[in-house]
Amino acid sequence: GNSVTQMEGPVTLSEEAFLTINCTYTATGYPSLFWYVQYPGEGLQLLLKATKADDKGSNKGFEATYRKETTSFHLEKGSVQVSDSAVYFCALRNSGNTPLVFGKGTRLSVIA
Amino acid sequence: DSGVTQTPKHLITATGQRVTLRCSPRSGDLSVYWYQQSLDQGLQFLIQYYNGEERAKGNILERFSAQQFPDLHSELNLSSLELGDSALYFCASSVGAGGSNYNEQFFGPGTRLTVL
Numbered sequence: 001g002n003s004v005t006q007m008e009g010p011v012t013l014s015e016e017a018f019l020t021i022n023c024t025y026t027a028t029g030y031p032s033l034f035w036y037v038q039y040p041g042e043g044l045q046l047l048l049k050a051t052k053a054d055d056k057g058s059n060k061g062f063e064a065t066y067r068k069e070t071t072s073f074h075l076e077k078g079s080v081q082v083s084d085s086a087v088y089f090c091a092l093r094n095s096g097n098t099p100l101v102f103g104k105g106t107r108l109s110v111i112a
Numbered sequence: 113d114s115g116v117t118q119t120p121k122h123l124i125t126a127t128g129q130r131v132t133l134r135c136s137p138r139s140g141d142l143s144v145y146w147y148q149q150s151l152d153q154g155l156q157f158l159i160q161y162y163n164g165e166e167r168a169k170g171n172i173l174e175r176f177s178a179q180q181f182p183d184l185h186s187e188l189n190l191s192s193l194e195l196g197d198s199a200l201y202f203c204a205s206s207v208g209a210g211g212s213n214y215n216e217q218f219f220g221p222g223t224r225l226t227v228l
Contacts, residue, residue: 043114043202043219044155089155099145099157099168100217 006103023090031092033073116220130191137205144186150199162209
């Protein structure tokens, strides 16, 4: 079946530090991969996506590259801000009418 | 603001009771999805409706049911509630039903259900 594993949190960083949140997946076929962000008290928002191998998704300084050989989609940001404090979810969606499958989420806290 | 609204924001009830959660999708969106977010299970897909018809089913218990009305709003009914049903319930909407092209899902703020 399809599954997503992401690093356990919480992750606490100082402002301007480098961020990596690891995500690996198991899927049949060729899934699309996503990162969603959930700010306190809000629903999930799509942060970035990649639909095929070697694609790089990017948004708001965040990047993730679809690595088929390692079945990974790690989220990175070069310099985090306090406003990036949130819970980050890695997700996949296989082709056809299949629902999103989410990882358990990683809570990021950025301190000034 | 995603444009997806959910009511109520918080719900506190007792075991054995029944509750209804309501979701209004973004204007123009035909698909509605329900998800349950709990500490132990994470974020799990429950069910999807497209233009009034059930489209996909996930890990939805038999005690739970949903429907989508002609005005496209959706309701999730939870009955014979147990302590373990306490969770955040999200609704999301998208333009289409899915298929080969990704239809971005826009999430509402959620309804927090507490079963005592």
